[in-house]
Ligand code: SF4
């Protein structure tokens with residue numbers, strides 16, 4: 183990641199190689215954004231990480247990691263209504279969490295610019311579904327913009343703020359993983375000042391959408407969208423490039439694939455790149471369709487553009503052949519690539535590709551495979567000990583609702599403690615549903631950040647409705663999976679200010695949970711197993727929710743902290759004379775730092791990976807695992 187001081191440089195015209203996420207963070211400065219609120223989510227994570235590094239050095243700026251996306255949008259929306267340029271950032275599924283305020287914000291509108299950056303994740307590299315957030319723009323009547331690369335991400339962001347203020351509407355700013363994580367040269371513009379304070383001007387007949395107010399605001403919103411439509415017809419963000427009989431309409435990252443494919447095929451085409459994808463520039467699109475007998479629509483995921491463009495063609499009786507997903511030329515799943523786009527275009531126009539893909543596949547197959555590396559909990563991860571304990575007590579017979587975070591990786595053998603997962607915070611509520619209709623033990627797990635994000639309402643409901651669930655809160659003191667961002671339990675804010683952390687144990691007691699205990703899973707596996715046993719027994723006997731907080735820092739934090747403090751802790755090793763090659767350590771714990779010696783069949787610990795958590799010691803029945811001397 184580029185250092186904060188590079189992103190903060192006040193040097194107009196300087197060109198810096200940036201990720202699109204970093205370019206968006208830089209755009210925050212250049213647009214004079216006063217407040218940013220977000221909940222971290224890959225592929226948008228580097229936007230928050232950059233702003234976190236920058237926040238104490240930006241005058242009159244406020245940045246926070248909110249408890250969840252709904253809270254973040256409510257914070258940012260209220261700030262924009264107060265008159266300060268604001269931003270909310272999330273990933274695709276996070277926008278679902280914020281959908282409630284999102285749709286109302288469109289009705290009440292804003293006074294200063296509000297941009298909602300949503301990073302979708304085609305191919306689900308780090309998401310539970312392929313949310314196509316563009317449909318929120320259609321449903322909510324919100325202008326939508328889609329940049330194609332880092333440079334455009336920054337320049338389009340500046341236009342988005344102007345447009346937001348012109349229309350008094352929030353703007354959806356949608357990126358996808360391949361845009362977020364690509365790097366290119368970005369030219370710096372001037373940094374805009376931010377006001378220290380703005381004045382909230384009351385207007386309850388606009389900002390309090392009781393039904394009588396909301397009824398008047400809906401027609402207003404539709405009028406604003408008509409204005410947006412005429413802006414979409416004239417903005418330079420919607421442009422054509424190239425010429426030829428063939429027409430191609432595209433947006434976002436697909437634009438890059440189209441240009442590359444045309445180059446590969448040596449084919450001329452006029453390409454219509456749409457930057458404002460809601461409302462679509464209907465007149466421009468119709469003119470484009472009339473100019474081309476054959477038009478191809480290239481977009482990842484759902485046929486968002488294609489459906490609308492087909493309806494324009496039908497409505498205006500345009501004689502054009504439209505090719506896209508409907509005839510099966512392009513898939514509706516996963517990320518596109520130059521190969522997918524090139525193959526589809528060549529089939530549509532009936533030409534051969536100069537690239538022999540089969541030959542490439544064959545050659546790729548003949549190369550030695552990379553060592554398989556399934557996603558695993560890290561060596562020394564305290565969650566591994568917790569899951570070992572849960573598994574040891576319940577022997578796989580309980581039902582294990584899981585949640586969003588590193589701990590979902592417990593789905594893999596040998597831990598196998600993830601049976602059901604919907605979304606953030608769902609482990610508690612799904613546990614309730616299962617516990618009500620089965621007579622099996624239910625042991626749910628949730629992380630600390632996720633607990634604050636969306637677990638609290640589920641737990642309140644579980645207490646009130648007396649659902650017999652055992653809940654283990656895996657408190658590793660951070661939002662680990664997205665890159666160690668703070669949350670309300672960590673004691674540091676987005677402005678890097680040290681504050682009193684919220685105590686999860688007190689929060690649970692405050693919600694009315696009668697059985698709450700906190701343990702350190704790395705203290706002793708024996709006592710951890712005993713605590714899980716007691717929890718499950720208490721829940722079974724009392725038919726109410728019980729909570730065990732398994733609290734130990736993420737292994738990566740522990741290692742980093744040791745490095746910073748110059749502390750060295752000797753690693754563990756397997757004494758080959760004591761090891762009987764029983765494989766229990768590997769079969770039941772499977773720490774990635776351990777492997778079997780192919781010759782002796784005995785266990786070995788890779789000292790370079792071992793974080794000295796000591797968990798494996800308790801698993802070995804032959805006391806063969808020992809710690810090295812200082
Ligand atoms: S002590 Fe054992 S369980 Fe912990 S990291 Fe080292 S090998 Fe893995």
Ligand code: SF4
Nearest residue numbers: 761762764765767802
């Ligand atoms: S559990 Fe102990 S004895 Fe068994 S393979 Fe592992 S180190 Fe060797």
